[in-house]
Amino acid sequence: MTPHQHIQNRIAQALVKLGFDISDEKLLILEKRKLENFGDIATTVALSLAKSAQRPPREIAQQIVDAFEIEPSIIERIEIAGPGFINFYLSPSCLQQSVIDIIRSAEQYGRSNKGDNKRVQLEFVSANPTGPLNIVSARAASVGDVLVNLLNMCGYQAQREFYVNDAGRQIELLGESLAAQYLTELGQPTPIPQEGYHGEYLRELARMLISAEGDVYLHLSTAERNRQFAQKALLYMLNRHQQTMEHFGVHFDVWFKESRLRETNEHLAVLQRLEISGHTYEQDGAIWFKSSAFGDEKDRVLLTNDGRPTYFLVDIAYHENKFERGFEQVIDFWGPDHHGYIARMSAALQALGHPKDAFQVCIIQQVNLLRNGQPVKMSKRAGEIIEMDELVAEVGVDVTRFFFIDRRTSQPMDFDIEIAKKQSDDNPSYYVQYAHARICSVLRHAEEHGFHLDQLKSTQFLTEAAALAVAKKLLDFPEVIIKAAESLEPHRLTGYLVETATLYHKFYHELQIVTDEQSITESRLLLCLATRQVLANGLQLLRISAPTRM
RNA sequence: GCGCCCAUAGCUCAGCUGGAUAGAGCAACGGACUUCUAAUCCGUAGGUCGUGCGUUCGAAUCGCACUGGGCGUGCCA
Numbered sequence: 151m152t153p154h155q156h157i158q159n160r161i162a163q164a165l166v167k168l169g170f171d172i173s174d175e176k177l178l179i180l181e182k183r184k185l186e187n188f189g190d191i192a193t194t195v196a197l198s199l200a201k202s203a204q205r206p207p208r209e210i211a212q213q214i215v216d217a218f219e220i221e222p223s224i225i226e227r228i229e230i231a232g233p234g235f236i237n238f239y240l241s242p243s244c245l246q247q248s249v250i251d252i253i254r255s256a257e258q259y260g261r262s263n264k265g266d267n268k269r270v271q272l273e274f275v276s277a278n279p280t281g282p283l284n285i286v287s288a289r290a291a292s293v294g295d296v297l298v299n300l301l302n303m304c305g306y307q308a309q310r311e312f313y314v315n316d317a318g319r320q321i322e323l324l325g326e327s328l329a330a331q332y333l334t335e336l337g338q339p340t341p342i343p344q345e346g347y348h349g350e351y352l353r354e355l356a357r358m359l360i361s362a363e364g365d366v367y368l369h370l371s372t373a374e375r376n377r378q379f380a381q382k383a384l385l386y387m388l389n390r391h392q393q394t395m396e397h398f399g400v401h402f403d404v405w406f407k408e409s410r411l412r413e414t415n416e417h418l419a420v421l422q423r424l425e426i427s428g429h430t431y432e433q434d435g436a437i438w439f440k441s442s443a444f445g446d447e448k449d450r451v452l453l454t455n456d457g458r459p460t461y462f463l464v465d466i467a468y469h470e471n472k473f474e475r476g477f478e479q480v481i482d483f484w485g486p487d488h489h490g491y492i493a494r495m496s497a498a499l500q501a502l503g504h505p506k507d508a509f510q511v512c513i514i515q516q517v518n519l520l521r522n523g524q525p526v527k528m529s530k531r532a533g534e535i536i537e538m539d540e541l542v543a544e545v546g547v548d549v550t551r552f553f554f555i556d557r558r559t560s561q562p563m564d565f566d567i568e569i570a571k572k573q574s575d576d577n578p579s580y581y582v583q584y585a586h587a588r589i590c591s592v593l594r595h596a597e598e599h600g601f602h603l604d605q606l607k608s609t610q611f612l613t614e615a616a617a618l619a620v621a622k623k624l625l626d627f628p629e630v631i632i633k634a635a636e637s638l639e640p641h642r643l644t645g646y647l648v649e650t651a652t653l654y655h656k657f658y659h660e661l662q663i664v665t666d667e668q669s670i671t672e673s674r675l676l677l678c679l680a681t682r683q684v685l686a687n688g689l690q691l692l693r694i695s696a697p698t699r700m
Numbered sequence: 701g702c703g704c705c706c707a708u709a710g711c712u713c714a715g716c717u718g719g720a721u722a723g724a725g726c727a728a729c730g731g732a733c734u735u736c737u738a739a740u741c742c743g744u745a746g747g748u749c750g751u752g753c754g755u756u757c758g759a760a761u762c763g764c765a766c767u768g769g770g771c772g773u774g775c776c777a
Contacts (some may be wrong), residue, residue, distance in 0.1 A: 176717075180719090181719080183719095184719095184720075184723095185720085185721075188720065192719095192721060194702095194718095194720095196717070197757080197758085198719095198733090200757075200759085201756095206755080231720070232719085232720045233719080233720075233757075233758080235719080235720065272745085278777075315777070318776095318777065319776075319777070320776090320777060325722095345776095405711090419740080434775080435775085436775050438775090444768095445775080447702075447703070448773090450775095451774090451775045453775085454774095454775040455775060456719085456775085458775085459718095460775070460777090461776070463776050465777095486704085486705070486770080486771050486772080487771065487772065488772085489703090489704055489705075489771075489772065490703075490704075490772045490773055491772090492704090493703090496744050513704085513705070513771095515705070515706080515770090515771095516770080516771085523711090546748080556713085556714095557712090557713070557714095558713090558714085560705065561705090561706070561713080562705085562706070562770070562771095563712090563713090564712070566712085569712085569726085577739080578724095578725070580739055581725090581739075583739090583740050584737080584740075585740090587737075587739090588737055588739095589741080590737095591736070591737050592737085593736095594736090595736045595737095596736075598736095599736090605727090622709095641713095641714080642714095645714065645715095645724090648724080648725085649724085652724085655740055655741065656740095656741070656742095657740085658736080658740080659732090659740070659741045659742080660741090662735080662736070663736060664736050700737080700739065
């Protein structure tokens with residue numbers, strides 16, 4: 151049991167003893183320390199109860215404190231402060247023990263079973279296979295990947311999925327665009343369709359085709375050539391997307407193809423279900439879904455008046471397919487340009503009988519790429535986008551991931567390449583990694599001085615404020631993971647790691663770790679080991695390297 | 701017009717299921733390396749939390765109305 155849980159339980163006991171109703175779970179939520187003299191853990195329960203009890207909050211606080219059973223090995227003292235806060239101070243022995251516990255838990259420290267094995271699917275990036283991945287995909291990849299790690303760390307069964315839109319009009323256009331480049335390269339200037347793809351990458355692909363196979367496609371009929379080229383371009387782009395993601399350290403469990411749904415007519419089955427359940431109607435020759443009945447602002451077309459399924463219908467089938475595969479919770483990460491789409495998808499899934507909150511969309515806001523404060527010009531090569539590969543090649547995987555995760559997804563962000571590349575104070579990624587490397591260095595130094603790290607036992611000489619502050623911070627780790635995972639806010643983790651690194655650096659400066667005093671050194675080395683473990687576990691969740699020297 | 705996102709220190713951002721004195725980093729200024737990694741640390745300075753009402757014991761946080769910026773609002777994908 152964590153000190154946090156211990157205090158929560160004892161407060162509940164005290165409240166019951168005093169005859170308060172504790173059915174409201176919010177009552178027992180504890181506050182983390184804000185300032186040094188506000189305790190390590192605080193509760194506002196007396197303030198919350200004051201109204202219904204019609205008594206002054208401080209009086210209630212006093213009653214609770216009197217009824218509270220203190221476990222001296224965990225709690226040093228309790229005080230009432232301000233209008234009625236109850237502040238708990240953890241005892242040094244509790245913190246000393248926690249350091250030992252963390253080392254013992256090793257890479258399992260931070261794991262919990264909060265998720266109760268609930269099956270969750272996260273779908274992210276899902277960029278169209280019509281061009282290279284851009285920097286927005288890099289942000290989505292970072293966030294989605296880390297969130298899956300976080301969810302799995304607290305007991306969910308989470309999976310990564312990439313949806314490949316390999317069917318429909320855009321793929322036809324892709325084929326036509328490639329064919330135009332191919333013919334042009336072979337001396338038959340052919341315009342790329344207006345709505346087609348004009349990026350350099352298709353010209354490169356056309357050249358590759360020519361050097362590999364020559365002009366064999368010249369003699370095909372236009373329709374056949376377009377069809378074959380669509381498949382060639384598709385395979386090529388998909389392959390590149392997969393390489394980009396692998397290189398970035400993101401391993402999708404499933405690459406799900408839209409064409410699969412169409413081949414098996416799953417969209418028609420879904421359409422039928424919606425029709426049978428009375429959620430559709432015909433108008434102007436098209437089939438409409440009554441999404442407005444579920445909160446959407448207007449109804450949406452499922453089958454066009456010439457009988458073609460809309461993208462929306464196929465997308466409904468895709469999401470239905472996810473649930474059929476057994477996921478209880480489905481979370482999509484979309485760009486801000488798709489937010490208008492949320493209501494209709496949510497409506498459709500409700501119409502198909504899924505609970506409203508089983509489907510969730512997280513909008514990841516846009517990225518403005520800067521260089522020394524100036525907007526980066528678009529690359530012609532890629533066709534009006536900045537390629538993810540280029541960014542990662544220049545900045546590096548670790549820093550790129552850290553920068554994207556360090557900001558709330560709901561916030562549009564500026565990504566300055568020059569700051570990201572700087573190996574200096576402005577770079578929080580290095581700051582955390584440096585703390586890890588520094589600990590490793592200290593530990594090496596200790597071993598050179600005859601300390602055997604696996605034989606250290608006692609933390610009883612961890613008594614200074616700087617050392618205990620680190621221990622307190624380490625204690626927060628499991629809670630941070632749960633909060634970050636369940637609120638879909640991975641930036642909480644990077645923020646926590648920076649804070650942890652800060653406290654460690656302070657501790658390092660204030661106290662000599664390896665000293666002539668055997669027992670003091672032992673205690674401090676154990677704190678180093680625990681800190682290293684937490685930093686390593688955190689960096690592992692971010693899939694950022696934890697260097698042993700820098 | 702309607703809907704969504706955003707607005708916090710000069711800059712980049714935390715803090716938001718209501719809590720105590722709104723925090724970091726960068727930039728600026730001043731300090732600390734003969735001592736376990738100075739990619740570090742310490743100190744100084746920096747704020748009408750976009751504006752105005754409201755809810756209440758208490759609001760950066762919740763509600764309403766404005767202002768300013770971004771995005772959406774297809775029988776496109």
